[in-house]
Amino acid sequence: MSPTIIFMSHLVLGYAPWLLWFGAYGAPKLRGMEPVAAHRAIATLHSFRFFGLVFLLPGFVGADLPIGFATFAAYGDFATGLLAMLALAAIRVRPLFWLLVVAFNAMGAVDIVVDYAHGVQVGLPERAGSLGAAYAIPMLYVPILMITHVAAFRLLLQSRMRRGTMVEAQAAAS
16 A cells, blocks of 8 residues: 555544543533533634644654655744743633634644645645644644534534523513
8 A cells, every 4th residue: 555545544543432432521512511611622623733743843753854844843832832822821811711712723624734734735745745743733632622623613603602592582571
C-alpha cells in the first residue's frame, strides 16, 4: 500500500472511533450539562492546542515538511489554544466568555479545514513521513477537535433557539 493511501486511510479512519465514542459518551454528557459547563469542557480540550507548535520543531518533524504548511498549522493551533484558554479565564464575565467560545471554535474549525486543504495542496499525503512524531496529531487528535467544534456550534445554535423560543413564549403570555 502506498504512503498516500495509508495517510488518507488514517485520516478518514481517525474519525470513526472518535465519532463512535462521541455518540455513545460525549454527546449525551454534553447535552446533559448546562451550556456554560458544556462549552467549558470543550474549551478545556482545545486549550491543549498550543501543542501544534511542534510542527516548527526541527527534529520532531522532518526537514522536508513544507514550511508554509507547518507554520500555518502551528500558529493556527496556537491561536485557537490561546483563545480557548482565554475563554476559560473569562468564565466569570459571561459576555466575554461567549465571545471567546465563538472565536476559538470559529478559528479552530477554519484552521483544521484550511490545514486539510493546504496539506493536500502541498502533497503532504505523499510525504507523510516528514510529519515525524507529529503524525499522531492529524490522525488521533484532530478528529476529536473537529467533532467538538461541530458539537460546540450545534450547542450554541440550540441554546440560541431555546432563548428565542422562551422570549416568544414570554411575549405571547404578556
